[in-house]
Amino acid sequence: MDTIELGRFAVAADGGLTPRRSPEAPALLFAWRGRRCHAQFDPGWIRLTADAARIPSTADPGADRPRAFAAVATLPHQLPEGWHARLLPDHRIRIGAEAPMLNPSNATALVAAMVRFALVLDPYLDALVADGASPMTDGPR
Numbered sequence: 001m002d003t004i005e006l007g008r009f010a011v012a013a014d015g016g017l018t019p020r021r022s023p024e025a026p027a028l029l030f031a032w033r034g035r036r037c038h039a040q041f042d043p044g045w046i047r048l049t050a051d052a053a054r055i056p057s058t059a060d061p062g063a064d065r066p067r068a069f070a071a072v073a074t075l076p077h078q079l080p081e082g083w084h085a086r087l088l089p090d091h092r093i094r095i096g097a098e099a100p101m102l103n104p105s106n107a108t109a110l111v112a113a114m115v116r117f118a119l120v121l122d123p124y125l126d127a128l129v130a131d132g133a134s135p136m137t138d139g140p141r
Contacts, residue, residue, distance in 0.1 A: 016104030
């Protein structure tokens with residue numbers, strides 16, 4: 001089947017998308033509730049991450065940093081299987097997941113995977129803020 005190149009994808013006549021590495025896998029930035037999210041596509045996989053919240057600064061008046069750190073410590077045990085959370089050096093809290101994707105896939109399947117990720121992520125965003133973390137609202141760059 002003939003394909004055309006569209007960015008980092010090879011697109012088949014039936015709309016099938018196959019990611020091409022050159023030098024990195026294709027990725028999309030999107031926002032969910034103002035949070036920056038990243039979707040990277042590899043053959044057979046989609047990897048999704050979101051900068052969910054941030055540990056407040058010591059300069060923030062009334063910040064309950066111990067409660068926020070405690071929430072981050074318990075977060076990995078609360079996430080669905082295959083999901084992960086980590087605290088970055090700049091105190092951003094990043095939540096991520098991987099999911100299998102058909103290869104070739106199509107635009108509908110890619111968007112559906114991103115929407116599923118955002119909907120499952122949603123209650124964890126609320127919980128982090130309720131537990132003292134600062135919301136991240138910088139969106140894609």
